[in-house]
């Protein structure tokens with residue numbers, strides 16, 4: 440595991456975007472595993488900037504996103520499909536038919552999840568998976584207690600995640616209670632993993648993730664067992680770790 444200390448959110452975003460750019464340059468037809476949340480937004484902004492300067496080409500890139508709220512349509516401005524379109528896909532030359540997000544409108548959970556696993560397999564797996572980190576150590580929507588061996592599945596969101604995500608909705612009642620998420624098994628099968636973490640409020644959980652016991656109670660702790668993980672975190676997020 441490699442840990443890069445960034446000065447602040449912007450520096451973290453630039454460093455992470457550099458790693459993603461290197462992946463695209465080395466393998467133009469790579470499969471990127473992408474994430475939502477506020478942590479990767481700056482990274483996407485930086486990638487868009489470099490694309491606009493002519494330094495990056497997404498024309499052969501495929502993407503698979505980690506998760507989607509169950510019940511939200513792609514047009515719903517809180518859906519993760521909408522997030523990806525507005526924060527990245529609409530601004531670069533990626534072929535949208537090669538950008539995949541679980542189908543939030545598929546009411547049959549088993550079908551939605553099996554279909555998504557098939558999509559990931561068809562792409563030949565993920566070359567680089569970008570991850571944010573939830574306050575309770577979740578990755579994607581794999582909440583504490585999630586079995587490590589799961590592939591894409593339907594989850595009940597925990598109260599703390601609903602609380603953390605309600606800022607994006609009009610009211611707490613509007614926050615969906617379930618989501619489809621890649622499982623830990625899908626995430627661990629990625630060839631490389633890049634985690635972006637920012638802010639003092641993530642300092643305790645980041646320390647636990649990196650140096651605590653590997654346990655489903657802290658889903659991201661499994662990353663200690665992956666052989667190619669890069670953490671890019673800002674000083675605030677690393678403030679509980681001596682380095």
Ligand SMILES: N[C@@H]1[C@@H](O)[C@H](O)[C@@H](COP(=O)(O)O)O[C@@H]1O
Pocket residue numbers: 474475476477478479505506570571572573574577578579580600604
């Ligand atoms: N499903 C997403 C996660 O993929 C994300 O990592 C997490 C942290 O979000 P943020 O980066 O906004 O702190 O939030 C959501 O629950």
